[in-house]
Amino acid sequence: MTDKTPAQLAGTAADAVRGLNHATLVRQADWEYPGDAYSVVANLSQMAMTLPQAIGQVQSLIEFLNAHDNLRSDKGTLDDDLAQTVGGLADAKAAAEALYAALNRAHSGLGPIAYQD
Template sequence: MSDNNPARHLSDAAEGIRTFNHVSGAVGQDWTYPGHAYSAVGNLSYLVGMLEQAVQQSTRPVMYTYEHGRVRIDNGGDADAKVAELVAARRDAEAAAAALTSAVQRMHNAVSPMGLDTTGIPEFEDDGDDE
């Protein structure tokens, strides 16, 4: 697929999410503190905020072909019925994407004021030499 193929970019985004899921499964050096979650949830918020538009635009080739009377359904199926099914499912997906966006934005707002309490952690204690 060329760089101008929209489906390729969705494939790349899916691969990025798969990689995130793989590397974020356990706490590690770069995945320990609330600030790490703030950054991740912020990026996730940005990503899901674009899903509704991506859902809408993902059906454009079908709609374009349908509007020109050129959609054919395997085994002689009814194009009008299948396109109506697609449009109804797209509306459901758009609503779900909007709800997901709202929920992830609330997550980002909730994690925003969080930080690490360094009390009693030796590597964060002030050694008193600054006084």
């Protein structure tokens, strides 16, 4: 396990993707061949595959807290806020599943592609 909180781990993931964005801006060592793209897409696919579970677990926490009357809204609109939250998480979960499927297609497409001098 880890000593980091879920929020810290999500921040680490965001930082890693930001780092990936910088590392892939220009061709460089370890970012010049189709195999490099294949590996990156494989890892992004793996990440996307795990996102629906994480999103579902966020929703489970909110539902648990709500069921035990541990939530309130600063705006006095808890029911509306919860509907927004649950709806947004459901949309995010569906988007993550679509992202995983798309990355899997890209990964499969990259499989036979090779560098040619």
